Amino acid sequence: MKKLLTLLTLGALCGCMPQNAPSSLSLSPVGYDSLAGWKQEDFTSLMPLLRDECHRLSQLPPETVLGGSEAITYGRHAADWSNACAALATASDARTYLETWFQPYEAGTEAFYTGYFEPQIPASLTRGGAYQTPVYGRPRDLVRAKATNGQMVSGRWVNGQFAPYYDRAAIDGGALAGQGLEIAWLKSPVDLFFLQIQGSGRLILPDGGQVRVSYDGRNGQAYVPLGRLLVQDGELPADGVSMDSIRNWLEAHPDRMMSVMERNPNYVFFRRDDGNLAQGPKGAFGMPLTAGRSVAVDRSVVPFAMPLWVETKLPYGAGQPVTWDHLVFAQDIGTDIKGAGRADLFTGWGATAQSVAGNLHAHGRMVLFLPRPPADSAAQ
Template identity: 75%
Template sequence: MKKLLSLAALAMLAGCTTSNEPSSSVSLTPVGFDALAGWDREDFASLLPVLRQECHRLTQLPPETPLGGAETLPYGRQVGDWSGACAGLESAADAKSYLQTWFQPYEIDTKAFYTGYFEPQIEASLTREGPYQTPLYGRPADLVRAKATNGQMVTGRWENGQFKPYYDRAQIDGGALAGRGLEIAWLKSPVDLFFLQIQGSGRLILPDGSQIRAGYDGKNGQPYVPLGRVLVQDNELAPSAVSMESIRAWLEAHPDRMMAMMERNPNYVFFRKDTGSLAQGATGAFGVPLTAGRSVAIDRSIVPFATPLWVETKLPDAKGQPAPWQHLVFAQDIGTDIKGAGRADLFTGWGAFAQYVAGNLHENGRMVILLPRPPADSPTP
């Protein structure tokens, strides 16, 4: 999940920046498609459905709607900048030719860094019973956004006419929201909840074997503190050993310290029951279902939503070895800890292997952003 954007449009683009947020800049170098390592080996047939899904989403928004992106980008920061590319897509039969006609590659002049995220599968119950004692909360009605005196939008709650920060993780764990009927499900472990909140959405496996999706529905506005960083600072984990698996293992091995450690991250995420198809990923901040291996979370102050990105990096293979990975992905989501030029979080899907790849993906690489061309500048394929 800017400028002159109505509240309705803001709701349509969850996570949009506002006109009061500082703009960013990024250094770019135009390159040709022949400079993209592995471009000719891409599976172009799989790209047209993703591109058409994006253009369908873009046609639902007013042309002046900001998509984000650094102020130094030459094009592609507003929905209207996609008009030519989306019109050209209607008759496109070959994704490679289409992309080379309607997009211009620009290399981001900084080393890229890639991580991964996935959709966890978590045992849960719709009622509080047996081992299911950890509440999964829906968004509270008193969680609101307001404009501060400096013009920035802040998240909090009103109390006796005063705007205050919303309850932090420790307060919520201590019962600040109990008894308000906000529980949409019950989980077996607070560690499951913690990692579900990091991922932002997940699949709840109910006792009868059926599944429902818990989708992101806001956060408390408190700062996000990466637990891996805290464990390194406390000399509990070596920097080279930090992964989702090692953090979970530490928490489960220290039940007496588990809650206090997790509460050092005051950020708290709320959920809703998502009725979207389980055959696809959860809906990302751009408003389209995420596609495994094709969707990434980006910093919207640098990269606009919908933008294709050519990625050259390495992913862990089934044997745990980093293997070259060169593919086109799409900016369809955002993440609390995804900040800066060349930074992206790859959606790996769901299931055990998706979790393994996401948990072990920490690789540098190269990033090339493909910006749509103005209609008058589009060459003949």
């Protein structure tokens, strides 16, 4: 599997995601004049992003299914984008191009937004000193197979029988030691835990160099939100769960942190990624993620490549959340991103990106930009 496992988000950490997010999509056409902040958008920065999307779409066979609900009548297949992408080649103004070739449709439900980022973590490529926590590559005996119910599951073969793969406690206990799977070493198992939640990260080496590691599979065990466990145990208040509060609790209880983290049996494996560090990691659509422009969606509801207009508020600093109205692109998926109106915003890397992603859990509006069929765009 080469897809990036996107952030399970604050909602997954605390188990506080909306439980009633509709799985079906209802669309209503709206005008561009109904989009708050549309005229103030940075259209100049959108042109290279649109061209990159079209380049990616051109690499796919025309019959490729991009995903999406059946409510989306045009835009679910790569071929549906051919005319819009051909027109982009001679377009000079992103606003005129979008208004000509795309029809906005309001998602028929209130949107809910969370965020994810690419963490920067001190690490070493060799074991020694403070660097004692291994980052494991994908084990050779980890395989995928079809269960009796038709679902694909992860596990391993044991004496001819398919069995669940080792859980977090077993791996922490040395189940994979001695196999040469270590691709780096971290200072803390808490760092590893949060790296696994994000699905990719930048390892900052002792000499100042950087190495990116990206998702390369997981053990197939269920994900159990740590925040929810700590609330149930009376260790954190229900309204006080965040990435920071969970990390602070773990680091303040070194005698209990391993046993608490091991109550989440899910375990993520990585590969070294030699991609351009000036860009974000690749998302599931196969494109480098762009801070503030890439989102993870439920692919069964929203297809890859779809432009989305987002109206919400972002938590910058300690002040009140700031109004945020921008065009983004569906370029990733997330284990816990399910249902209509759900999206996970990629915020980039660094301290600000971490802060925004860790505290973003906001409602808002979502508008899908469906490519117009050729006849409609000609009339427009």
